[in-house]
Amino acid sequence: xxxxxxxxxxxxxxxxxxxxxxxxxxxxxxxxxxxxxxxxxxxxxxxxxxxxxxxxxxxxxx
Numbered sequence: 001x002x003x004x005x006x007x008x009x010x011x012x013x014x015x016x017x018x019x020x021x022x023x024x025x026x027x028x029x030x031x032x033x034x035x036x037x038x039x040x041x042x043x044x045x046x047x048x049x050x051x052x053x054x055x056x057x058x059x060x061x062x
Contacts, residue, residue, distance in 0.1 A: 009055065012037045015048045024049070 008026035010033035015021050024040070027033040030051060037049040 009053050011052050011054055012040070013050055013052060014040070015050070017046060026054075 006028065008028055010027045010030050012024040012027065012033050013021050014024050025033075025036060027036065030053075033051040037051050040047075040049045
């Protein structure tokens with residue numbers, strides 16, 4: 001990996017009332033992704049926003 005490669009392993013996912021899931025964005029840290037998910041969730045829409053790591057684990061340490 002060279003220095004210009006950015007790793008963005010954290011996803012913010014939106015799930016609608018029908019269970020459809022959509023990727024909202026990718027982020028470098030869990031904290032950054034969680035902040036975005038919390039911000040979107042606080043808007044009062046009926047969608048569910050959550051964070052997951054692209055490899056399906058708890059992710060790398062921040």
